[in-house]
Amino acid sequence: MIRYTTPVYTLTVIGLDITAETVYVTFRQNGTVVTITSPAMALDHGNTVITCSLTQQQSAKFRAGQMEVQVNWTDASGDRGATYAKQVPVDVQLLEEVK
Numbered sequence: 001m002i003r004y005t006t007p008v009y010t011l012t013v014i015g016l017d018i019t020a021e022t023v024y025v026t027f028r029q030n031g032t033v034v035t036i037t038s039p040a041m042a043l044d045h046g047n048t049v050i051t052c053s054l055t056q057q058q059s060a061k062f063r064a065g066q067m068e069v070q071v072n073w074t075d076a077s078g079d080r081g082a083t084y085a086k087q088v089p090v091d092v093q094l095l096e097e098v099k
Contacts, residue, residue, distance in 0.1 A: 002092075003062060011050040015046060016048055017048055018073045023072070028070075029063065036054075057098060068088070069088050070086070
């Protein structure tokens with residue numbers, strides 16, 4: 001991801017259909033956290049494919065380096081699941097302003 005852009009992330013939860021659940025995609029770097037609730041989802045051969053994007057304002061919150069992304073979900077009975085957190089690179093932006 002490049003700061004101050006509107007990146008689109010496609011995440012795949014392998015072997016699970018969580019399309020009927022409440023889903024949260026969280027991006028974290030140190031104390032900065034952005035969570036996308038109820039992103040677009042589709043089922044593909046038993047895997048849940050999640051598509052979510054960040055706004056310019058959201059991507060600007062992160063600094064160049066690495067951030068983590070993780071998917072969480074809850075079902076109707078309150079049970080919660082999560083993926084392992086993955087590292088995502090954050091690159092510099094020379095034009096540091098929202099356009």
